[in-house]
Amino acid sequence: xxxxxxxxxxxxxxxxAANAAETIVVYSAGPKPLSGALAKAFEAKTGIQVKLFxxxxxxxxxxxxxxxxxxxxxxxISASWGHAITLDKAGELLAYTSKxxxxxxxxxxxxxxxxxxxxALAIAYNTKSGLPAPHHWxxxxxxVYKDQVTMPDPAKSGSALTLLEGLVAQNETQAWTxxxxxxxxxxxxxxxxxxALNPVLQGAKGVVFGAVDYIAIGxxxxxxxxxxxxxxxxxVLAPRPIMIIKSTKHQDAAKKFVDFVLSDAGQTLVANRYIxxxxxxxxxxxxxYNDLTLIDFDYIAAAxxxxxxxxxxxxxxxx
Amino acid sequence: MLRPALFLLSSSTLIxxxxxxxxxxxxFAIFPHINELSxxxxxxxxxxxxxxxxLIEATFNSLRLALxxxxxxxxxxxxxxxxxxxxxxxxxxxxxxxxLIPFLIPPYIGSLAxxxxxxxxxxxxxxxxxxxxxxxxxxxxxxTVMALHLFPLIYFTTASVFSVIGxxxxxxxxxxxxxxxxxxxxxxFPMALPALLSSGLIVFIxxxxxxxxxxxxxxxxxxxVIVTSIHEKFSDWPIDLPGASVLSLILIIIAxxxxxxxxxxxxxxxxxxxxxxxxxxxxxxxPWAMVGVVxxxxxxxxxxxxxxxxxxxxxxxxxxxxxxxxWDNLSLRTLRELFILDGDGWAAIMTSLTLAAFAAxxxxxxxxxxxxxxxxxxxxxxxxLDFLSILPNSIPGMAVAVGLILTWNQSFWVVTPYNxxxxxxxxxxxxxxxxxxxxISTALKQLPQSLDDAAYISGANDLTVILKILVPLLWxxxxxxxxxxFAISTRELxxxxxxxxxxxxxVAVYVFHQFDQGSVxxxxxxxLVTIIISGxxxxxxxxxKGAMK
Numbered sequence: 069x070x071x072x073x074x075x076x077x078x079x080x081x082x083x084x085a086a087n088a089a090e091t092i093v094v095y096s097a098g099p100k101p102l103s104g105a106l107a108k109a110f111e112a113k114t115g116i117q118v119k120l121f122x123x124x125x126x127x128x129x130x131x132x133x134x135x136x137x138x139x140x141x142x143x144x145i146s147a148s149w150g151h152a153i154t155l156d157k158a159g160e161l162l163a164y165t166s167k168x169x170x171x172x173x174x175x176x177x178x179x180x181x182x183x184x185x186x187x188a189l190a191i192a193y194n195t196k197s198g199l200p201a202p203h204h205w206x207x208x209x210x211x212v213y214k215d216q217v218t219m220p221d222p223a224k225s226g227s228a229l230t231l232l233e234g235l236v237a238q239n240e241t242q243a244w245t246x247x248x249x250x251x252x253x254x255x256x257x258x259x260x261x262x263x264a265l266n267p268v269l270q271g272a273k274g275v276v277f278g279a280v281d282y283i284a285i286g287x288x289x290x291x292x293x294x295x296x297x298x299x300x301x302x303x304v305l306a307p308r309p310i311m312i313i314k315s316t317k318h319q320d321a322a323k324k325f326v327d328f329v330l331s332d333a334g335q336t337l338v339a340n341r342y343i344x345x346x347x348x349x350x351x352x353x354x355x356x357y358n359d360l361t362l363i364d365f366d367y368i369a370a371a372x373x374x375x376x377x378x379x380x381x382x383x384x385x386x387x
Numbered sequence: 388m389l390r391p392a393l394f395l396l397s398s399s400t401l402i403x404x405x406x407x408x409x410x411x412x413x414x415f416a417i418f419p420h421i422n423e424l425s426x427x428x429x430x431x432x433x434x435x436x437x438x439x440x441x442l443i444e445a446t447f448n449s450l451r452l453a454l455x456x457x458x459x460x461x462x463x464x465x466x467x468x469x470x471x472x473x474x475x476x477x478x479x480x481x482x483x484x485x486x487l488i489p490f491l492i493p494p495y496i497g498s499l500a501x502x503x504x505x506x507x508x509x510x511x512x513x514x515x516x517x518x519x520x521x522x523x524x525x526x527x528x529x530x531t532v533m534a535l536h537l538f539p540l541i542y543f544t545t546a547s548v549f550s551v552i553g554x555x556x557x558x559x560x561x562x563x564x565x566x567x568x569x570x571x572x573x574x575x576f577p578m579a580l581p582a583l584l585s586s587g588l589i590v591f592i593x594x595x596x597x598x599x600x601x602x603x604x605x606x607x608x609x610x611x612v613i614v615t616s617i618h619e620k621f622s623d624w625p626i627d628l629p630g631a632s633v634l635s636l637i638l639i640i641i642a643x644x645x646x647x648x649x650x651x652x653x654x655x656x657x658x659x660x661x662x663x664x665x666x667x668x669x670x671x672x673x674p675w676a677m678v679g680v681v682x683x684x685x686x687x688x689x690x691x692x693x694x695x696x697x698x699x700x701x702x703x704x705x706x707x708x709x710x711x712x713x714w715d716n717l718s719l720r721t722l723r724e725l726f727i728l729d730g731d732g733w734a735a736i737m738t739s740l741t742l743a744a745f746a747a748x749x750x751x752x753x754x755x756x757x758x759x760x761x762x763x764x765x766x767x768x769x770x771x772l773d774f775l776s777i778l779p780n781s782i783p784g785m786a787v788a789v790g791l792i793l794t795w796n797q798s799f800w801v802v803t804p805y806n807x808x809x810x811x812x813x814x815x816x817x818x819x820x821x822x823x824x825x826x827i828s829t830a831l832k833q834l835p836q837s838l839d840d841a842a843y844i845s846g847a848n849d850l851t852v853i854l855k856i857l858v859p860l861l862w863x864x865x866x867x868x869x870x871x872x873f874a875i876s877t878r879e880l881x882x883x884x885x886x887x888x889x890x891x892x893x894v895a896v897y898v899f900h901q902f903d904q905g906s907v908x909x910x911x912x913x914x915l916v917t918i919i920i921s922g923x924x925x926x927x928x929x930x931x932k933g934a935m936k
Contacts, residue, residue, distance in 0.1 A: 093889060100900045119889035124903055126622035127884055130785070133628050134792040136422040140806065150624045194709055221606075223623045258606050260622070266499075266907055269708035271508035272520070287906065293709040374624065386609070 097125035097147040142316040148226025152181040152309035162312040168330035183307035185343035189231040192284040197274035209249030216274035217255040227306035234304030237365035282342040408790030419629035432629035453594040459534035464541035472549035490874035495599030500698040524607040544586035642781030703912035739894040743876035746815035754823035784881030823868035
């Protein structure tokens with residue numbers, strides 16, 4: 069208890085003197101080991117301290133919004149490209165192009181935000197489920213998968229929304245037919261990404277439609293009986309934007325952090341979590357840019373239609 | 388002199404702890420840009436959010452769920468509490484301790500455990516060959532899960548009243564030929580009714596506010612409630628904080644109506660026990676009755692506590708989730724990772740325990756002062772304080788967290804708890820105050836005013852009355868409420884996630900990260916460890932309490 073009180077007192081004292089040493093505040097969406105490792109390596113390299121607030125993408129955005137009267141964050145890393153699009157549109161991001169962003173594909177960088185890495189959306193199935201291996205999105209509408217499929221809710225998962233947007237952009241009619249077929253096949257939409265994956269791991273369901281691939285690959289590496297399929301007709305990337313908030317009082321340090329995340333060392337840390345590194349010249353520990361068929365679509369145009377797209381999806385799913 | 392000071396003290400404490408964040412939420416609902424300190428576009432968020440046709444369904448669902456859960460919880464709790472009063476002291480204490488455990492299990496984890504147990508290919512099916520998938524993902528399933536989690540609140544409050552009522556009234560009735568059942572319905576039940584209503588109110592409001600279970604189970608059979616709609620505002624892109632505040636208003640209104648209803652009902656059934664007869668012990672139960680009672684308690688304990696806890700324990704020792712129940716899937720990996728590879732686990736447990744202990748001590752102290760002010764002083768305006776004190780229970784933790792950020796993250800404060808661990812303590816005080824306030828005020832209302840009056844006549848002042856008479860008499864219930872606050876605080880999830888200063892983690896935050904990105908099993912392992920540690924501390928507390936007597 070005494071220790072705690074002392075810690076409280078110290079942290080109070082520190083918070084008022086926080087500006088003494090160069091410190092940046094980073095809000096980051098998971099995975100936690102990655103943001104922790106990035107922060108530590110950055111501190112070791114530059115001597116700049118990182119105060120890390122780590123949560124889910126939705127929570128860091130909610131905290132950022134609530135703090136607007138007295139902004140705290142200097143840099144944010146979200147798991148949803150849409151978050152960056154919104155903030156950019158509102159003029160809340162600092163323009164910066166890192167020198168290390170040269171090898172980041174053009175679709176994954178803008179003048180104000182750039183991808184830290186990306187996940188690809190995939191089909192993940194439990195090999196113990198006794199189901200045939202699916203190869204295409206549409207396979208999951210077949211009777212053999214009836215009552216066996218889950219999907220993350222696009223209203224709760226930014227990556228599931230990106231997949232929905234990508235499939236609709238690729239071929240609208242075909243996409244809605246696909247989702248009607250899935251609905252008819254009793255696909256359930258239990259919540260965000262992990263909520264869709266868990267029943268499959270536990271054997272209550274067999275297949276996830278639209279799994280965040282790096283999470284599934286990581287679990288497979290830990291011994292879960294999961295198999296990950298990237299459909300050959302095309303899938304989408306869900307890039308994870310890193311952005312500097314315009315209100316920052318530590319511009320240079322924030323820029324150095326972005327540089328570091330995009331450096332060889334930073335990108336290797338990203339790759340270690342089975343995330344696709346933003347830079348195409350860094351070796352991925354998973355299917356890379358050349359192994360994936362990617363649906364090329366305009367993220368910003370799709371974002372403008374997002375409300376409509378989600379509503380139509382919810383309608384088809386009977387939600 | 389002392390009375391205005393007490394009133395001032397309790398109202399200012401409540402206003403700072405509860406009033407400020409709630410006011411911030413109200414303002415946010417009206418002024419959608421208040422987070423930027425701007426009053427622009429007032430009311431613009433109100434109509435579009437209220438016009439949503441799905442809202443009516445969600446509101447109706449919330450009410451239906453809360454009523455059903457309260458009813459089922461009462462049906463489980465009241466007979467138990469009645470039997471409890473007949474127990475030998477020792478056995479009774481053991482039962483009390485056992486029914487504290489559900490508070491230690493986060494509802495979110497509890498629901499996940501039920502899923503793991505009952506769903507298709509769940510533990511039950513792997514062992515016994517059948518599943519209760521259909522029941523689990525249905526309205527009745529959800530009500531059962533929630534009622535099993537919340538009934539102890541009613542049990543504790545009513546059991547303490549049954550034991551205060553003692554036997555005298557029943558004996559008198561029996562002398563005049565009253566049957567046991569008649570005695571229960573005509574005497575004990577009406578006397579316990581205020582306590583039942585008051586704890587029922589908490590269960591009702593907690594159900595309305597509960598997020599985890601409706602999110603996990605309800606999503607599977609299409610059962611949106613207001614809180615899940617609010618959370619969608621937090622998670623759906625783009626984040627809509629004003630919208631969430633508007634929806635929180637509905638919850639505040641429901642809480643207000645429920646509170647008013649509760650006030651009316653309890654006025655109608657106001658009873659006080661004029662003469663405490665704690666000494667009049669019940670005769671020991673006959674061996675057969677004893678066996679019956681133990682079977683009932685044991686069975687219920689097995690279902691409500693044993694099954695989910697066992698599931699959590701087994702999950703903690705599973706190597707992989709897909710491996711299921713198999714000997715070769717047993718491993719200490721998750722537990723090892725928790726404590727050896729990852730120092731964050733321990734740190735999180737220590738933070739949570741410390742915060743919970745402080746929260747328990749402070750809430751009970753504040754509650755004692757507030758309750759005395761509200762119940763005994765009869766100054767105008769105390770009713771408002773009473774209502775204010777239940778508000779945090781009606782608002783989702785996320786919204787409370789937003790309210791706290793809006794309040795304390797302002798540059799005009801010279802010193803602010805924001806971005807220090809104090810903000811977590813403040814959040815816990817805000818969220819936990821309703822428990823001791825409800826429990827202690829129920830008990831205080833049952834204590835006759837004549838007790839105070841006698842003291843006043845003998846020249847005592849308010850302070851002496853509080854310290855010398857009320858505190859000793861209310862001590863057991865205060866301690867019980869402190870235990871509950873401690874238990875619930877050790878696992879508080881939502882506000883901790885939003886408010887934890889950078890670098891600080893509580894148990895729930897740790898578990899959340901495990902669920903979000905890592906494995907369910909390590910989250911379960913962390914919960915298990917926390918349940919064991921805080922359960923151990925609670926047991927120790929109970930022993931101390933016994934020793935002090």
